[in-house]
Structures are given as structure tokens and as C-alpha cells.
Amino acid sequence: MEFDALLLSRLQFAFTIAFHILFPAFTIGLAAFLAVLEGLWLWTKRDAFKVLYLFWVKIFALSFGMGVVSGIVLSYQFGTNWSEFIRLTGGVIGPLLAFEVLTAFFLEASFLGVMLFGWRKVGPKLHFTATCLVAIGTSISAFWILSANSWMQTPQGFEIMADGRFQATDFMQVIFNPSFPSRLVHMLLAAFLTTGLVVGAASAYRVLKERNGPAVTGWNESRISLVMAVGLVAVLAPLQLLAGHWSGEVAHEHQPSKTAAIEGYWETRADQPLNLFGIPDRDAQKNHFEVSIPGVGNAIQNVPKDQVIQGLDAWPREDQPPPFIPFFGFRIMVGLGLLMIALGGVGAILIWRRRLFDSPWFLRFCVAMGPSGFLAVLAGWMVTEVGRQPWLVYGVLRTRDAVSPVATAEVATSLIAYITVYSIVFTAGALFILRLMAEGPVAALAEPAPRQDRAPGSALAKAPEDTTPGEGV
Amino acid sequence: MLDLPLIWAGLIATAVLLYVMLDGFDLGVGILFPFAKSKEERDVMMNTIAPVWDGNETWLVLGGGGLLAAFPLAYSVLMPALYLPVLLMLAGLILRGVAFEFRFRARNRGRKFWTQMFAGGSILTALAQGLILGGFIQGVTVQDHRFAGGPFDWLTPYTLLVAAGIVAGYALLGGAWLMMKTKDSLHGDAKRWTLISAAAVGGLLAAVSVATLFIHPRIASRWGFDLGSGFAVDWPTLAPLLAIPALGLIGLWLVVGMARRGSHRWPFAGALLLFLSGYLGLAASFMPYIAPYAVTFRQAAAPDNALGLMLAGTAVILPAILGYTAWVYWVFRGKVDTEAGYH
Secondary structure, three states: OOOOHHHHHHHHHHHHHHHHHHHHHHHHHHHHHHHHHHHHHHHHOOHHHHHHHHHHHHHHHHHHHHHHHHHHHHHHHHHHHOHHHHHHHHHHHHHHHHHHHHHHHHHHHHHHHHHHHOOOOOOHHHHHHHHHHHHHHHHHHHHHHHHHHHHHHOOOOEEEOOOOOEEEOOHHHHHOOOOHHHHHHHHHHHHHHHHHHHHHHHHHHHHHHHOOOOOOOOOOHHHHHHHHHHHHHHHHHHHHHHHHHHHHHHHHHHOHHHHHHHHOOOOOEEOOOEEEEEEEEOOOOEEEEEEEEOOOHHHHOOOOOOOEEOOHHHOOHHHOOOOHHHHHHHHHHHHHHHHHHHHHHHHHHHHHOOOHHHOHHHHHHHHHOOOHHHHHHHHHHHHHHHHHOOEEEOOOEEHHHOOOOOOHHHHHHHHHHHHHHHHHHHHHHHHHHHHHHHHOHHHHOOOOOOOHHHOOOOOOOOOOOOOOOOOOO | OOOHHHHHHHHHHHHHHHHHHHHHHHHHHHHHHHHOOOHHHHHHHHHHHOOOHHHHHHHHHHHHHHHHHHOHHHHHHHHHHOHHHHHHHHHHHHHHHHHHHHHHHOOOHHHHHHHHHHHHHHHHHHHHHHHHHHHHHHOOOEEOOEEOOOOOOOOOHHHHHHHHHHHHHHHHHHHHHHHHHOOHHHHHHHHHHHHHHHHHHHHHHHHHHHHHHHHOHHHHHHOOEEOOOOOEEOHHHHHHHOHHHHHHHHHHHHHHHHHHOOOOOHHHHHHHHHHHHHHHHHHHHHOOEEEOOOEEHHHHOOOHHHHHHHHHHHHHHHHHHHHHHHHHHHHOOOOOOOOOOOO
8 A cells, every 4th residue: 555645635534524524413413402402491491401501502612613623624625635526526516515605604603603602792582593593504514515425426417528527417416416315314313313422421421420419309400401312312313223224225226336345245146145244355355254144135225135236246346445444334333323222212211210310320321322423423424435435426536536736745744734733622622521511511600601680581691781782683 | 698707706706805804803813812911801802703703714615615616627726736835724723713712611721722822823824824825926837727836836935925914914904903892901902013013014015016016927017017128117007006005005094094093993994995905906916817827717617507506596695694794793893891701
């Protein structure tokens, strides 16, 4: 393996996007959670919802900031490292990225300011509107970026002009390409699950801690958020299994080489087995230490037993994706997904039996599952992106033909610089977030916030003493 | 039939101008951070921009994303050409951006570190943007629609001069912004910073203007100078363009004169005018090139159907963006003092 500009650019993209995806995966769900909390607070006037809002909005602000700065890197990296990709396909994929900026980034960035700093400046309903707009913005952003990424997986609605550049023939086909609906649903569910698992872990940690202190009888903040989180996981985790299966079916239809890599199929044949384990070996073109169940592979893919499913031998070697990462990434993702379903199912039973807060083993399980959403998201993205190789745009543009004409030393420099900066920034950010979580919702009350005299009963802030109130539009 | 490439060139130029003006004062506040007297002063300085910086920075994402979408050829030539300065800018933007939250969350040593990162990140970003601008104006080497120069083409005495000018210019914007947004002793400091930066900007802008004439024969002839054989001036070409430096002089006068008369707002308007004049001067120099002096904006344009689709969307969305951006500035209008709490 030669460390040339191509390989280093791939490593750099993988590194920077892996860090970036963690934050949207968390903030998409967290923004919606905050909107729900603020809505419940306005509606029920219960203080607990206000405290929860004030607590989680701090974690949101930290995460969102890190998501913003790591996202800008990506929007410039397309040019610095993958300039041929943009030169050739910019006329097709560019509008999708531009619409993301126009419809989502401005909305999020502008109303985030009101959400974080507008307590004393706007009324409660307007503040709630700002929270909702930020939440909507994060989902719109997911819409466009998933559309662009899905087009790279299942391109359609374009033609290649005489000079090699791409031109759209139908933008509706570009945007709503075959893999887009299933991948958007899969990603949004993943984001909500990730948030639910983090909120659940932080809340379970506090509930566990409180077991050692003075007895808690009623519904304090951590108990409320724990039930909300476990309930969310109970509903969404099984749905995610279906969404993932849907996404897999689309891949099977449109990207058969990816499916073959995921399943570890080398041989094209009918009646494929289900490979549970193995070490895919590209040189030997087979799996070592294979553990498989014969006769059920076709059923998993939803096709009749006598139908032929392609194995990797259907493609010349230079067109095969490297199977190792898709094969294991997929199994890690599915394994974590099954654990999430277990968490939701057991949690739902415990809630129903009113035993949730008295089951330390389950609370510890919730804490342990805190990072599982992030891990599953990373594993899933590696499956889908490595599974697309050797193509950047599946079947049309190879990754190696898309790289910028830059020197290897330049890419090595930038990769080292990113690793250094990201290590500092994201270590610090993670520590700040973990510190807040360890303190729990009381942290919300310890800091300057809407003043006490106007909080109870009403909502966020009305600011009678402020001399420059901006009462809205 | 609409001239789509021309409209898009105008839209992207506007986005970049808005970015430079809006994030310019954010970065300027960061550049001035080391000169503040106390933690409380730095808190207030940061609080004047905390609610709006993220929206301001988004214009940079629109500038980059818009260039990618509307002029993919220019984007794919410029980014590899400016690889290292873009890297420096992104590193600076990361450190500056997270410092808003981190400085507030950190304790003791950590706060000191993130204070330094906020200032350092802002200065690095400004320097890098100056190098990018300088490297852009002096032109890039292109062959077969691809960048074909070396990794350090952007590093010349000229680009260093432009970088110094951008740092001084952002400091001026930041100082004038703080004059408008603060009171008492901090306001007095801001006034001093503004006047010092204005002097630096006046000198550097003049130096950059003269140096730019020597960067490429095209620029000299665009301004009516013939520097090839001795020195000749074509007045009919030069005369109408003199309105641009005149605008700059008015801006400079607004900054200095009105600051001395005790105005809190006019210096900021003057600083914006000064930036507008510099921007127009450069735009007049390199139009119609979008990757000087190899690719024009027409050669780089995306297919018409892509430009048309984006224009339809932009026509609806951009007024909304401008509307709610103005509303956010309205909500956070007025002076900021130590009382203005975070979150």
C-alpha cells in the first residue's frame, strides 16, 4: 500500500467525516428533544421540563458548535482534496449542497443565537419558535446531504457530456434517487436513537447516583428524562430494524457488489448461506474461519431460494469493494441494533411494572449503551461508504479519478494538522459534556439563566426590567 | 433569457462581501482580544458577537458552496491551488468557533487556554484569508482545466502584504463594532483600537493598491495605467474608476472624523464603506476572471439547468434569510454590558 495523495486524502476524508457525523447524529435528535421539552413546559408549566431544557441546551450548544466547525472543513475539503469530483459532477450535485446551505444552515445558525441568548429578549412563544426552527433546520440539512450522498450511491437523472463533465437531465430524479428515501429514514432514526441512548445513559447515571443519597420519591428531572429516553428507544429501535432492512433491499437491487461484500459472498449462486462470521480475504477471494447457516441467505435478502445472488466473483478484482470493513461494520451495527431493541423492550416492561428506577442492573445497562448509537452510526457509514468503493459515484466515477492534483506532502501536512486540532478540540468538548452530564440537571440551576422571579408558571423569560426588549417581529 | 452565469457571479460576490463584512467584525473582536484589560472586558467583547457569529460565518459556507455549485471549474482549480492557506483558515475557524462555548465552560487554566485560542484562531483565520485573497489576485496556473502550479505559489511578498492588510482591516471592523456595542471604559479602549487600526489600514490599503497594479499587466491596463514602457495614464479609463478610492476615503473619514466627534455608530458604517471600496477595487481589477487569469466566470459556469434551479430556489429563500438575519440583529440591538448573561 503506497501512501500517495489518493490514500492520504481518503484517510483524511474518513477521519474528518467520522468526527463530524457524530455531532449531527446527536444534535438532530437533541434539537427535537429540546423542542419537545420546551413545548411541554409551555403547556404544563411544570418546572422540571424547564430545568431539563436548560440542562440539555448547554450540551446542545457545545455539540452544535463542534458540529459547525467540523462541517465547514468538509465543505472545503471537496475542493482541496477531491477537486476532480467537483469539476466533473458539480453541475449535478452542487445545487443539492447549495440548497443545504440556503435552507438549513442559515436557519439553524441564526435561530440558535435566539435560542441560546434570547431569554430576556423575546417572549416565550417566540423562543419556542426559535427552538423549533433550529430543530427543523437540522432535519432539512439531513435531507439534502443524504440526497447528495445517496446520489453518489445510486446515481440517476444525469448524462455525461463530451468533455467528461456531468449534467443533470432531471433534478427530481437526482434528488429523489432510488436509495434516498430509505437512507434518509434510516439516518434520521439513527439520529433520534443516538440521542435517546445518550439522554438515557446520562439520566440513568443520575438515577443510580441518587440511590445512594436521600431517598427520591416523586418524579425528578432525571427520572422524567429516563422514561422519555427509554420509551423513545422502545418505539424506534424495532422500527430501525425495518428501515435498515429496507435500505439493505435497495442496496441489493442497485448496488449488488456492496451487498456481496456485506454478506461475505464470493461465489455467485442460488441458495446463498447466511454468513455469521468469517475473515474475508481479498487475495484468496474467500472467507477464513467461516461460520454460516446454509439455506437461509436468500430468505434474508427477501428473494426466492432458487434465485441467483451475485457474489464478488461476478466482478473483476479492480471493481470489487474491499469486503473486510463492510462485512464487520455491518455485523457491529446489527449487533448494537439488537441490543438497542433489547434495551427498549426490557425498559418498556420495567416502566409498565413501575420497576424502572429500582433495577440497578438495567440502569447500568443504559449507561453502558450510551455510546452505542454513535458506534452504530460510524459502523453503518463505514459499511455504506467502503461498500461503494472502488467508486466515488457508483459505477460511473472511480475514487482514484476524483482526487485533486496536489502533492502528497501537502495532504500529509493537512492530515497531521487535522488530527492535532481535532484531538485538542474534541477531547476538550467531550470532557465538558461529560462533566455536565455527571453533574446532572442541577447544573442548569447553578448558572445564570432566566431569573427566578419570572420563571415559575410563565415560561422562559419576559424580561420586564430589560430596557431594550425586542418583542418580536 | 436571463444571463445566469452573470447573476450567479454577482450573487457569490455579494455572499463573499457579506461574509467579509459580517464575520470581519467577529474576527476583529478576536484579533483585539489580547488588548483587553480584564476577563470582564473580554466577556463583554465576546458577548457582543456570541449570538450572531454563527450566522455570519454561514456566508462563508454559502460563498464556498455557491462557488462549488455555480462555478465548479473555478472551485476545483482554486481549492487545490490554495490548499495550505485554506487549511490554515479552517484550523483557525475551528479554534475560534469552539472557543465561544469552551471558554465559557472552562475553569482557570482552561479558560486562559481558550481565551488564547479565540484570539489565535481569529488572527490565523484573518491571515489565511489574506493569503487566499492575495494568492487569488496574483493568479493561479491552470492546464487542462486543472491546477498545475506548486504548493507554495500563494506565498509571495505581495500575499503577505495583503494578509497584513486583512488583519488590520478586520481589527478596524472589530474596533468600530465594539464602539457601537459597548459602554464606559471598554468603549474608550475600542475607540483607541479603532483609530490605531484605521491608521494601519490607510497605509496598508494604499500599499496594496499600488502593489496590485504591478501584479499583472491586465490590472494596470484596466485602471488605465501603462507601466510597460515608462509611465502613462489613460485618463478616460481611470477617471470613472476613481469613484472607488473616493468611496474608501469617505469611509476612512467617517471612521476617524466621526470617532473623534464622539459618534458611536458612524465609525462602523465608515469601516464597512472602506471594505466595500476595497472589494469593488479588486473586483474591477480581475473581472471577468473567477480563477485569475486563466478561467473566466463564463468558462467555469455550471450547466444552465443547475444555475436556473438554484436561482429559482434562491429567489424565494434569500429574502427570507436576509429577513430573519435582520430580525436577529434587531433582537440583539443596543449596548452589551456585563449584566448580559450567557445562555
